[in-house]
Amino acid sequence: MGQDTTDNRLLVWVALGIVYVVWGSTYLGIAIAVETIPPMLSGAMRFVAAGILLGGFLVAKNGTAAFRMTRREFVGAAVAGLLLLTLGNGLLAVAELHISSGLAALLVASVPLWLVMFRFVVRDRPKTLTLAGVLVGLAGVAALSLTGGHGANSTTGIIVVLIGSLSWAVGSFLSSRISMPSNPFAASTIEMLVGGVGLAVLGTGLGERFDLSAVSGRSWAGLAYLILVGSLVGFTSFVWLLGNAPISLVSTYAYVNPAVAVALGALVLSEPVTLRILGGGLVILIGVALVISTERKRPQGVTESVDRGGDVRLGVSGGQEP
Template sequence: MSANTTDSRAPVLVWSALAIVYVVWGSTYLGIRIAIETMPPMLSGALRFVTAALLLGGFLVIRKGLEPFRVSWRQFGGAALVGLLLLTSGNGLVAVAEQHISSGLAALLVASVPLWLVVFRLVVRDRPAVLTTAGVLVGFAGVAALSLTGGQSVDTTGIVVILVASFSWSVGSFLSARIAMPANPFAASTIEMLVGGAGLAVTGMSLGERLDLTAISGRSWAALAYLVLIGSLVGFTAYTWLLGNAPISLVSTYAYVNPVVAVLLGVLVVNEHVTPQIIAGGAVILVGVALVVSTERRARTRPAALGEEVTA
């Protein structure tokens, strides 16, 4: 992408995609919660992502032929790895965790993703600013508070699973901007969802999950349809595009908007209980994330730095 194209189109496209990720992904926690009422978590995710991949891939072939999918094995492998990390391990474990904890609490703990991204930067010797490090410490203090108290009858299994899911999602997000990926973001999304969905199917069946179509409620089918059409096709594709076209520090801001949307929807739609402890712990996490993101954004105001982040 040329500098002129980036200057003229990027702001509108980036903020439009961010708005989609902000709202849509905040609502997917509730969608997952309703879908798994009568569906096994891993297999419901497999249905979601494989269906979305076939729809998106089919649409792309109709519009542009097979050209977007003419990728090298290295690019295919990169997209496959990211799909396994983001969807099989990341999203799949979120669904498993929501069998044990509320969708709002799950979303608040997933808000730790930007904090992990800073930790990974430290691992590769990319030293962050002092305020960024402070934000990480504050954020993880909030994660610890929620994990240890939760303000409710906390299911330790659910807490551990959601934290593993957050870590996996963070690794996938970190690697996606640093390894070979298909040039077309929609082709990349298709491969990621297809491989991630297949991984969910294999994992679910190996763990003994079985799909009884007669036992699935209309409410769960409706939630799955929403997750396929809106959560995956619209939301995940927007996120994939953002990872390749916007600073990761800006993309990560979804993590402190999604929990607010998720908590509100959980309370309004399925009457989830939100205690003062959950609000306090969640607020600490969001303060830490906000400190990280705002500090990182200021550190990347120079054009050269922004260009390096966008093209990584």
């Protein structure tokens, strides 16, 4: 019994480490992929490929029964895929053409704050400490977004990533309130496939064109990493954690991932880490930590949605990211 407990704890920390590093590194992967691949088309290839691989694995393991769902459940997963991946992830990739991956990750970390604000719409009043966390976190967002020193391109990137984060928050909020497939792997497969197709249509409609000869080996490597590691390894690790670790521990990814993203961006891409980024980012993460630590005490607090890398993530909606 003691050995089993020790082994399980070790597995929990291994899986948590994977989620910390893998999800934090997806921002770097996106930045590298969009160097020579149009951002929305790169997302389309990523999510369609990951969806086919995940769906194929699920059918091979459990048969087609895993995809038994009502039309309403399918539509729910499809809507979530469009909001989370087509708009949320697609706009993140576009933003990383203009701002650093670290700054993008810190702004995306504000998603739990928007989710708490949406609860006012359905008259679910959060706790006072939760609201305090929201105000603190939004102050950090303002510090990163409104202070001087931005060029025109940076301002565009900040606006785009905030719009994408808002779409992500809306998708997460709705995912906990509409009918979804009971099997999270099947739901994620549908979300990735629909979201990927949506990205292909939107990217093509906005004038993106894929030139195979212009794509560098570095960008192909980044895309492969996002598909195989970001969208599959990270997803599997997170789903396993949901059934084997306390939510209070699992939810710490929401404020560890941005720190990992900033560090990797600086180390690999030599992205500047200014005092403004450090200060504003720290304020955001303090606000998110306060929200999560307060909300996770509510018993109905865990909802699931699909992450920006095609992975299931916790939502701070209806009571409990990113």
